[in-house]
Amino acid sequence: MPYRILDVESVLDYVRGRSEVDGSLDRARELEATEVGDGNLNLVFKVRERGRPERTVLVKQALPHVRVAEDWKLSPIRGRFEALSLEAFHELAPGSVPRPLWYDPEQYTIGMENLVGYRVIRQPMIAGREIAGLGHFVGSVMARVHFGTSDFGLDSADKKRALAPYTENTELCRITEDLILTEPFHRDQERNSWVPEVAADVARLQADDGLKREVARLKLAFMTRAEALLHGDLHSGSIMADADHIRMIDSEFAFYGPMGFDLGLFVGNLLINAAAQTAHAPSDAARHHYRDYLRGEIVTVWESYAGGMRAAFEAVSSPSWSAAGFLDAFLDQVLRDTCGFAGTEMIRRTIGFAHVQDVDAIDDPGVRGAVQRQVLAIGRRLISLHRHVTCLDDILTAAQEALEF
Numbered sequence: 245m246p247y248r249i250l251d252v253e254s255v256l257d258y259v260r261g262r263s264e265v266d267g268s269l270d271r272a273r274e275l276e277a278t279e280v281g282d283g284n285l286n287l288v289f290k291v292r293e294r295g296r297p298e299r300t301v302l303v304k305q306a307l308p309h310v311r312v313a314e315d316w317k318l319s320p321i322r323g324r325f326e327a328l329s330l331e332a333f334h335e336l337a338p339g340s341v342p343r344p345l346w347y348d349p350e351q352y353t354i355g356m357e358n359l360v361g362y363r364v365i366r367q368p369m370i371a372g373r374e375i376a377g378l379g380h381f382v383g384s385v386m387a388r389v390h391f392g393t394s395d396f397g398l399d400s401a402d403k404k405r406a407l408a409p410y411t412e413n414t415e416l417c418r419i420t421e422d423l424i425l426t427e428p429f430h431r432d433q434e435r436n437s438w439v440p441e442v443a444a445d446v447a448r449l450q451a452d453d454g455l456k457r458e459v460a461r462l463k464l465a466f467m468t469r470a471e472a473l474l475h476g477d478l479h480s481g482s483i484m485a486d487a488d489h490i491r492m493i494d495s496e497f498a499f500y501g502p503m504g505f506d507l508g509l510f511v512g513n514l515l516i517n518a519a520a521q522t523a524h525a526p527s528d529a530a531r532h533h534y535r536d537y538l539r540g541e542i543v544t545v546w547e548s549y550a551g552g553m554r555a556a557f558e559a560v561s562s563p564s565w566s567a568a569g570f571l572d573a574f575l576d577q578v579l580r581d582t583c584g585f586a587g588t589e590m591i592r593r594t595i596g597f598a599h600v601q602d603v604d605a606i607d608d609p610g611v612r613g614a615v616q617r618q619v620l621a622i623g624r625r626l627i628s629l630h631r632h633v634t635c636l637d638d639i640l641t642a643a644q645e646a647l648e649f
């Protein structure tokens with residue numbers, strides 16, 4: 245059947261035609277659907293049996309354009325990379341993602357488990373809710389996925405074969421290269437936007453040639469260092485949690501790149517949240533408490549990641565990878581990348597395309613401007629520093645210089 249964009253009616257017939265849903269819901273019963281997509285790219289339908297909301301599946305369809313900008317054309321083939329990476333995460337870190345059910349290359353849909361009772365964590369975190377186990381979850385899952393898809397965990401030929409399909413994810417890689425690693429650092433880019441309160445800071449940032457050189461290094465690393473399968477968009481809008489569990493979602497930006505990119509995006513978003521607590525926390529004590537929590541999660545994500553990599557390396561037999569000091573040096577490189585990419589993410593979410601609610605939802609323009617200036621300052625510092633960090637404390641100290649953190 246030719247590709248057609250689904251809606252809350254047509255998705256019901258579509259699901260009735262998919263045997264993969266058996267076990268999740270009964271296709272013979274009355275079904276209902278809601279569209280719940282709140283990201284920038286895709287349609288997302290929850291389909292359930294009427295009156296039995298726990299009998300449900302989730303259908304995600306890639307559109308031929310950016311969902312939030314219809315004149316920005318984009319091939320729906322990106323659904324394939326999300327489907328492939330969903331399978332990879334499911335296999336390497338079971339329980340870390342919704343259970344995949346199907347990929348349909350004609351309708352560019354992915355069917356998957358609907359995470360009943362889960363919420364995207366960005367809004368709860370803006371409201372100061374602690375997500376128990378967040379740092380450990382992200383660090384340990386990414387260590388498994390990165391190790392298991394890298395030259396450390398795979399035979400040389402298998403790694404090259406595993407990487408090959410993702411080289412086609414060109415459009416979404418270019419979005420990252422443009423939106424995160426180019427446009428915010430240069431003048432006259434039409435997709436950038438900022439409020440007048442930070443105009444002077446932006447002018448200084450975009451005139452900083454040293455900063456631009458560091459960003460160019462990070463961009464080249466992103467484009468050329470195919471170390472492992474990345475989630476590719478690991479911000480707090482790509483993580484869901486219920487009271488007891490956490491899952492990653494939305495890996496359509498998946499491709500092979502530098503491992504520190506995923507950790508950097510995650511850390512950058514926690515630091516944006518920490519800055520925004522100036523506005524959101526109900527009291528000084530609550531703000532201090534939540535920033536302590538965030539700092540702890542940054543420590544834990546790194547410790548869990550490094551610990552996971554070290555544990556996985558115990559099974560490595562290659563004389564190259566088990567050379568004395570090699571893993572330590574490699575993890576140092578991942579930490580440096582984490583620092584640099586965290587900085588670029590902080591800056592792009594403030595003055596590039598696709599801002600975040602943590603900051604944009606601050607009503608008072610004076611407070612919002614002050615928070616944005618802090619985010620920009622930390623971002624610049626992390627980028628400038630990234631090739632020189634030797635331990636996580638270097639990153640935390642840089643953030644602390646701008647925040648009471």
Ligand code: SR1
Binds near residue numbers: 283597598
């Ligand atoms: C046009 S896509 C804009 C942003 O949304 C996604 O979540 C990625 O972060 C991307 O950079």
Ligand code: MG
Binds near residue numbers: 284477481482494
């Ligand atoms: Mg997304």
